[in-house]
Amino acid sequence: MNATEFVYGSELQGRGYATTTDLVFGYFTTIIGIVAFAGAILNFYLIKNLKVFHNAFGFFWAARTVGELGSDFVYGVYTGPITI
Numbered sequence: 118m119n120a121t122e123f124v125y126g127s128e129l130q131g132r133g134y135a136t137t138t139d140l141v142f143g144y145f146t147t148i149i150g151i152v153a154f155a156g157a158i159l160n161f162y163l164i165k166n167l168k169v170f171h172n173a174f175g176f177f178w179a180a181r182t183v184g185e186l187g188s189d190f191v192y193g194v195y196t197g198p199i200t201i
Contacts, residue, residue, distance in 0.1 A: 135201055143201035150193025157186040 127157045132163045135143070171180065 125161075134199050139200055143197050145197075146200060147197025148194055150191075150197055153189040154186065154193055157182050157189055 160178065164175050164179050164182075169175075
């Protein structure tokens with residue numbers, strides 16, 4: 118057994134420095150989140166401007182895109198930068 122005392126929440130404080138791996142994955146996650154966010158905006162543009170999507174499928178697609186937009190925002194603004 119480990120002789121050190123565990124402090125609850127200490128894993129959230131991090132190491133105090135970023136490794137090369139942290140930087141690579143942090144930047145990669147941020148870029149993927151931003152690109153996906155732009156893709157979600159493109160989805161809304163297509164749904165609005167193409168008449169073929171003015172039906173139930175288009176509504177379903179738009180509703181799903183709202184959820185993806187939220188997830189993409191979190192990845193681009195929180196998950197990626199906090200990894201760095």
